[in-house]
Every structure is written in structure tokens, then in C-alpha cells.
Amino acid sequence: MTKVSTISRRRLLQAGAGAAAFTLAAPPILRAQDVLRFGHLTPRTGFLGPLGEYAAMASKLAVDEINAAGGVLGRPIELLQEDSVNPQTASTKAERMIERDKVACIVGEISSASGLAIGQVAQRTGTLFMNTGCNSDALRGSDCQKFMFHIEAQNSMYVKSIGQYYVREGLVNGKSWYSMTADYAFGHDLLKVAKRFMEANGGSFAGSALVPTDATDFSAYLLEIRAAKPDLVILNLAGQQTTNFFKQYAEFGLDFPLGGFGFDMALAWAAGKGNFVGSWPSVWHHLVDTDGSRAFVSAFTERHGKPPENQAWGDYNAIKIIAQSMQETGSTDSADIVRHLESGATFDVLKTREGYFRASDHQFMNEMYGITALPADQVKNQWDIFTSSEAVPGKDESLELIAATGDENACTFPG
Numbered sequence: 001m002t003k004v005s006t007i008s009r010r011r012l013l014q015a016g017a018g019a020a021a022f023t024l025a026a027p028p029i030l031r032a033q034d035v036l037r038f039g040h041l042t043p044r045t046g047f048l049g050p051l052g053e054y055a056a057m058a059s060k061l062a063v064d065e066i067n068a069a070g071g072v073l074g075r076p077i078e079l080l081q082e083d084s085v086n087p088q089t090a091s092t093k094a095e096r097m098i099e100r101d102k103v104a105c106i107v108g109e110i111s112s113a114s115g116l117a118i119g120q121v122a123q124r125t126g127t128l129f130m131n132t133g134c135n136s137d138a139l140r141g142s143d144c145q146k147f148m149f150h151i152e153a154q155n156s157m158y159v160k161s162i163g164q165y166y167v168r169e170g171l172v173n174g175k176s177w178y179s180m181t182a183d184y185a186f187g188h189d190l191l192k193v194a195k196r197f198m199e200a201n202g203g204s205f206a207g208s209a210l211v212p213t214d215a216t217d218f219s220a221y222l223l224e225i226r227a228a229k230p231d232l233v234i235l236n237l238a239g240q241q242t243t244n245f246f247k248q249y250a251e252f253g254l255d256f257p258l259g260g261f262g263f264d265m266a267l268a269w270a271a272g273k274g275n276f277v278g279s280w281p282s283v284w285h286h287l288v289d290t291d292g293s294r295a296f297v298s299a300f301t302e303r304h305g306k307p308p309e310n311q312a313w314g315d316y317n318a319i320k321i322i323a324q325s326m327q328e329t330g331s332t333d334s335a336d337i338v339r340h341l342e343s344g345a346t347f348d349v350l351k352t353r354e355g356y357f358r359a360s361d362h363q364f365m366n367e368m369y370g371i372t373a374l375p376a377d378q379v380k381n382q383w384d385i386f387t388s389s390e391a392v393p394g395k396d397e398s399l400e401l402i403a404a405t406g407d408e409n410a411c412t413f414p415g
Contacts, residue, residue: 044083047239058312112136132314144411156404162281235260246271274376
């Protein structure tokens with residue numbers, strides 16, 4: 001377990017790059033017994049491990065910035081970090097953090113299956129859980145929980161945001177796709193949402209494969225793709241599998257357009273120059289041109305020698321949002337924070353406009369982006385390997401335009 005704690009005498013909590021500043025009633029000296037504990041659970045090993053490392057680095061940065069500015073309500077944050085490993089372990093560690101370590105909240109996760117397990121513990125114990133990486137619509141629908149909130153975009157948001165690009169490019173109506181989907185909760189949910197979008201827009205599937213999360217050799221799938229001759233290959237894999245597929249797709253020399261509905265920039269970076277191709281949805285990227293985004297990128301890069309990616313964005317902002325909410329309510333009690341988040345409170349998350357949590361399902365409503373890989377001869381460095389669309393939805397459109405509707409994904413919170 002890693003513990004991060006920095007104590008400051010300043011009386012101002014400035015949410016750094018990502019949120020507003022708040023006046024604190026902090027004592028001149030913050031004492032160790034006043035510590036406020038945040039639990040952070042995310043995969044640090046396995047196929048999601050590379051993303052979890054970004055989450056861990058960003059959450060530490062957020063805590064350090066908050067503590068350097070005076071803490072929360074005059075109390076320094078102590079960050080307790082653990083590798084969630086799998087759903088059973090995630091559940092056990094969440095319960096231990098809450099019951100033994102007395103954390104005020106839990107932040108993190110990437111696996112939707114583990115997110116579900118943590119959410120159930122959070123609900124049972126009445127402890128706030130802020131999901132930073134689980135995409136499954138079901139976590140906002142059939143499996144929604146009163147004490148679970150989602151800064152990470154849901155699958156419907158990923159599908160609808162980049163899906164409109166595919167429509168404009170003539171890759172949907174009358175076209176056929178071949179999809180490769182991670183065989184666990186995230187993938188199953190994403191495939192369902194993708195099929196719903198495809199059917200609603202006049203397309204069909206030439207083939208569809210569920211891929212075990214431990215698969216590393218994609219030769220058999222690539223042969224099936226070659227035989228199917230799809231108009232678009234849709235990649236709904238996760239973690240290191242995405243990187244491996246990019247490399248093998250290039251080695252096979254296939255030239256079918258490639259895209260997908262779930263994406264993490266770190267996986268494209270790891271693929272190497274020329275191997276990343278296609279157009280993808282992104283909840284945030286390091287080239288977003290706002291003051292807050294540039295400040296976050298600068299601070300993260302100075303500390304780690306590389307820019308943050310979208311998973312880092314989620315964990316960083318989740319901690320800032322919780323700290324801001326505690327400051328605004330004058331309370332660290334989870335029930336008070338839940339009411340505040342449901343009230344329509346808005347938060348600066350480094351984009352062109354603020355976002356808010358939807359009371360009906362606790363999904364954070366904010367802008368997304370479509371990114372397109374640059375040709376290899378236009379890539380100038382290992383990080384800036386894509387171009388980006390403007391924010392989606394557009395500036396005059398409702399942020400809820402890309403989210404699942406109540407009819408598509410209904411949530412009934414436990415009583």
C-alpha cells in the first residue's frame with residue numbers, strides 16, 4: 001500500500017488545473033490526527049495495468065496539489081492506494097479500506113466487473129465511490145447504486161460521439177462491420193450498445209468475435225477479417241490487447257479501415273510509430289487547448305517525463321471534484337456529498353465548459369472528442385500522433401445529446 005500525504009499551512013484550497021479555488025477554515029498548522037483518507041483502487045497488474053499506472057500517478061498529483069493548497073476543510077488528504085487485481089479482490093480491499101482504514105471515499109477502477117463489486121460494497125456501507133474508468137452502461141442502469149458516481153464516460157457516450165463521425169464518413173448506412181470485443185462485462189455491454197447504434201443507422205455486421213482477455217495472438221481473427229472483407233473493423237478490446245492488435249494488424253498488412261468505441265491513448269502510444277491508425281472516441285486528451293488542461297499536462301509531464309492520458313484525466317479530476325464538493329458542503333459525509341453531486345453542481349474538468357452529474361443515473365455530463373491517427377510521415381514525436389475534432393456535443397448542443405436515454409438504460413437506485 002502506498003500512502004501520500006503532504007501538509008501545508010496555507011488556507012486556500014485551489015483545485016489546481018482543474019477546478020475553482022475555495023476559502024478554507026484551516027488552522028494555522030494542520031495536525032496529523034486531522035488526516036482525511038481517500039481510498040484509491042485500480043488495476044496495477046494484468047492487461048489493464050498500464051492504464052492503472054496512469055491513474056495512480058494522476059491521483060497522487062491531485063492529492064499533492066490539494067494538500068499544498070491547504071487540504072480539505074483544514075485537513076490534509078492521505079491517499080491509500082491498492083491494486084484491485086480482480087472483482088473479488090477489489091471487493092475485499094474496498095471493504096477493508098472502509099471498515100479498517102476509515103476512508104471518506106473510494107476513487108478509481110477500470111474493469112467494469114470490479115467496478116460493480118466496489119459499487120456494491122459502497123452501497124452497503126454508505127460510502128461514496130467515484131468510478132474513473134469503468135464504461136459499462138449497466139453500472140448506470142440495471143446495476144446502478146446510490147453511492148456510485150461516474151466521471152468516466154459510459155459506453156453509449158463513446159459509441160454516439162464517434163458514431164456520428166462514422167455516419168458522416170459513409171461507414172454506417174448500408175455498410176458491414178467486423179467487431180472484436182473483449183470477453184468480459186465491459187465488452188459485452190459495449191457490443192450491445194454498438195449493435196443498437198448500427199441497427200438504428202442502417203448498418204450490419206459481417207462478423208463478430210468475443211476475445212478472451214488473456215489472448216495475445218490475433219492471427220486467427222485477422223484471417224477471419226481478411227475473409228469477411230468488412231467496410232470497417234471495430235476494435236472493442238481493452239488494455240494491452242489493443243496495443244498488441246495494432247502491431248499485428250500492421251504486420252498482416254490489412255487495409256480495411258480500423259476504429260472502435262472504447263479507447264485509451266496510452267495503448268496507442270505503446271503501439272509505436274505507424275501502427276496506430278483509424279478514428280476513435282476520447283473522453284479527454286493531452287492536446288485539449290484550455291488553460292486548465294495545459295496546466296495539468298505541464299504538471300504531470302514535469303513530474304513523470306511524459307504527458308497524461310485519458311485515464312489520468314479521470315482519476316485526477318475525480319479527486320478534485322470530491323475535494324471541491326466537501327469544501328462546498330462543509331462536510332466529508334458521503335450522504336452529504338451524494339446530495340450535492342445530485343443537485344446539479346458544476347465542475348471544471350479542463351474542457352471548454354463545465355460538466356455536472358445527472359441525478360437520474362449519476363453519469364457525468366461533459367464534452368468528448370473524436371481523434372484520428374496521423375499518417376506515419378506526419379508524426380513528429382511519440383505523443384502527438386493524432387488530430388482531434390472539436391468538442392462533442394457542440395457548444396450550442398446539450399451535453400446529454402451523446403448519453404444513454406432513460407429508455408435505453410434505465411436506473412432505479414436501491415431503496
